[in-house]
Amino acid sequence: MKTLLLSSFLIMVLFTTNLAWADLPPSTSLGVVVLQTEYSDKASDGTTVVFGEVQNNLNSPVNAVTLGVTFMDSNSNQIEYKTGTTLLQVIQPGAKAPFMISSTKADPSITQIQVKIAGFQSSSAKQQLLQISPGSLQVSDKLLISGNITNNGAQQSTNTKLYLISYDAFQRIVAIGISNPISIDPGKDSQFSITSNSNTRAQSYMIIAESDNYQSNLIHVKGVQATLPVIVSNTKITDPNGTSYSTIPVNASVNITSDTKYLLNSTQSFIYYVQVKQFNGQVEFIGKYKGVFLGPGNHNVSVNWRPNTAGSYFVETYVWNYDSVPLSSAVPSINVVLVK
Known part of the structure; x- marks a missing residue:
């Protein structure tokens, strides 16, 4: 064989x-x-x-x-x-x-x-x-x-x-x-x-x-x-009007939004986590969005972040259940550059 x-x-x-x-x-x-x-x-x-x-x-x-x-x-x-x-x-x-x-x-x-x-x-x-x-x-x-x-x-x-x-x-x-x-x-x-x-x-x-x-x-x-019933994709960094940032002003309102797809024919409560880190690994921000999947389908989820320090950061997104069991894999990082 x-x-x-x-x-x-x-x-x-x-x-x-x-x-x-x-x-x-x-x-x-x-x-x-x-x-x-x-x-x-x-x-x-x-x-x-x-x-x-x-x-x-x-x-x-x-x-x-x-x-x-x-x-x-x-x-x-x-x-x-x-x-x-x-x-x-x-x-x-x-x-x-x-x-x-x-x-x-x-x-x-x-x-x-x-x-x-x-x-x-x-x-x-x-x-x-x-x-x-x-x-x-x-x-x-x-x-x-x-x-x-x-x-x-x-x-x-x-x-x-x-x-x-x-x-x-x-x-x-x-x-x-x-x-x-x-x-x-x-x-x-x-x-x-x-x-x-x-x-x-x-x-x-x-x-x-x-x-x-x-x-x-x-x-x-x-x-x-x-195996992992949630797929996270198409993560975007935008202003409140949905326009993508090339650079983000300090203290600006930032929406971090992802598309999720739930694969199972069942109801599932979930938490969408966003983690923003400095390039040295220090965590700058953790935000979350709570929701419920009512069955298979696509859902849009979003977390708001307001950076208060200029610098370079990357963003990670996760979906877990309420018992902190992963429902999705971690999405690859997005590099974000912040300027005054």
Whole structure:
């Protein structure tokens, strides 16, 4: 048995900004179309990441599907144009393939995207002889899933990659995890494990595999278990009107706000803690917000802070129950610079 450790790409990050997509007709090129479910996020490095799917409406397979992405500002002015490909090499007739394309520029003025087919080629079919048997998906601030993948073909499955795809309620892709390539001998199987950052918008999960010579069917992940039932994300530092601070004046009113997602179908009292520390580790401020989760769903929580000393600080957020048992992992720190 081989052990397959899967690396994943960060899809949802702390400072995620939901972007608009252009209201355009389906991008069609001779039966190969971009589905109008594109989704855009800001990555931690400031670049814009675009997710989506391409569908093959032809009666034969295609490969080398290339997409052109136009990144635009709010006035539809082009800021950058970039090409990329679908993650699957071959798209079977009637099937879909995901894509993930990032801008080169870390430009905050990018607020719209447009995706079109730039080209594709006819292809021979790939037999769907890879079989994925996933276990339960463990959901907290991370996604963790393990299972087995079997090669039912007569040849070695080379350069085999697995893709963990997260969908929101509107069937938009909001997260993609990509494995390291492996080889699987004929008739053999391999254990796999995927760890990925979680997206609070995710509602369902799928896995698909492809190698140089085979593919799998798209498999729905049915078993989902919450280990830490609260996900904290999108923490913002703003003034009382919701405008983000670049620098914070001394004695100014500061709102520290986070999005939380509760994963269980139960009632849960909680405390949202905010801890502000100096860079030497000394605690400057602890604030809290008390609330009750009435069932699964998204909630916005906020704590007010009024700094009285200039300096550099970082912020941490936590969600615990009333017995001081963590319901979420600690969210990575946010650096805050205070000036008079």
